[in-house]
Amino acid sequence: MSIKDITIVIASFKSEKKIKDCLNSIGREYKTLVVENSDNSQFKTNIEKEFSNTECILTGENLGYGRANNIGLKRVKTKYVLILNPDTKLDPSAINNFFKAIDQVKEFAIMGPYIQEKRDFQLSKNLKNSHPISTKNVKGFAMFLNLSQFNNIGFFDENFFFYFEEIDLCKRLVDNGKKIYLLPEVKIYHDGAQSHDALLNREMELSRNWHWMWSTFYYHKKHKNFLLSFIIIFPKLSSAFIKVIIYSIFLKKNKKEVYYHRLSGLINAILGKSSWFRPKV
Numbered sequence: 001m002s003i004k005d006i007t008i009v010i011a012s013f014k015s016e017k018k019i020k021d022c023l024n025s026i027g028r029e030y031k032t033l034v035v036e037n038s039d040n041s042q043f044k045t046n047i048e049k050e051f052s053n054t055e056c057i058l059t060g061e062n063l064g065y066g067r068a069n070n071i072g073l074k075r076v077k078t079k080y081v082l083i084l085n086p087d088t089k090l091d092p093s094a095i096n097n098f099f100k101a102i103d104q105v106k107e108f109a110i111m112g113p114y115i116q117e118k119r120d121f122q123l124s125k126n127l128k129n130s131h132p133i134s135t136k137n138v139k140g141f142a143m144f145l146n147l148s149q150f151n152n153i154g155f156f157d158e159n160f161f162f163y164f165e166e167i168d169l170c171k172r173l174v175d176n177g178k179k180i181y182l183l184p185e186v187k188i189y190h191d192g193a194q195s196h197d198a199l200l201n202r203e204m205e206l207s208r209n210w211h212w213m214w215s216t217f218y219y220h221k222k223h224k225n226f227l228l229s230f231i232i233i234f235p236k237l238s239s240a241f242i243k244v245i246i247y248s249i250f251l252k253k254n255k256k257e258v259y260y261h262r263l264s265g266l267i268n269a270i271l272g273k274s275s276w277f278r279p280k281v
Contacts, residue, residue, distance in 0.1 A: 066156030112138030213265035
């Protein structure tokens with residue numbers, strides 16, 4: 001394998017600070033596409049000036065994780081793609097270890113790092129060997145795609161704004177006989193929910209709660225049926241409703257807002273409405 005066989009795709013939103021650490025961890029020899037969920041032309045100018053291997057695509061609005069990644073994926077000309085979140089950092093050996101794994105399992109659709117949190121990398125030493133481990137899904141923060149396996153399946157379901165889109169993609173692949181692996185030797189550091197500026201934390205928290213609930217119901221309805229999905233989410237629906245009332249009575253505004261957004265996300269999904277909610281930033 002060579003550097004010409006891989007493109008790196010990063011979907012971003014208000015990630016001016018975090019994404020530079022990510023891009024600095026990527027060798028300048030690798031073609032990189034940043035798909036920015038805004039019309040921030042200054043962001044594009046700054047990124048392309050500082051990182052000569054990077055092209056920044058502006059979507060014009062906040063399209064979400066799946067749609068933004070699909071835009072990048074459709075522009076790729078290489079055999080393989082590494083999808084990254086802006087709040088990740090590659091270990092210097094990460095890409096080479098992905099390439100090593102290709103020699104071990106040539107027929108794969110997706111590979112991802114075995115260890116998913118920075119503090120847990122020590123756990124990889126307890127594994128009996130370093131061979132790829134078959135699995136049903138990987139986390140969306142780092143996904144190594146073999147594009148030839150996606151011809152009749154497509155990429156992310158754009159109905160998801162975020163959450164569950166990678167689980168849905170992995171399920172569709174597995175249902176079509178495709179293989180997914182975790183790689184013990186690949187280390188990619190992930191901060192988790194830290195890809196945006198800290199000033200946006202509150203709005204992003206409300207957005208995450210809304211979309212987590214919406215995506216939960218939509219995913220189950222897509223792969224099961226409405227009634228079974230309603231039964232699955234009913235405890236969450238009841239809990240959110242009760243907590244909105246409780247926190248309203250005790251004047252806990254912040255907590256009430258969180259559970260109100262959870263309730264709203266679920267109700268909108270149950271009613272068949274789109275994942276329309278956007279953070280006010």
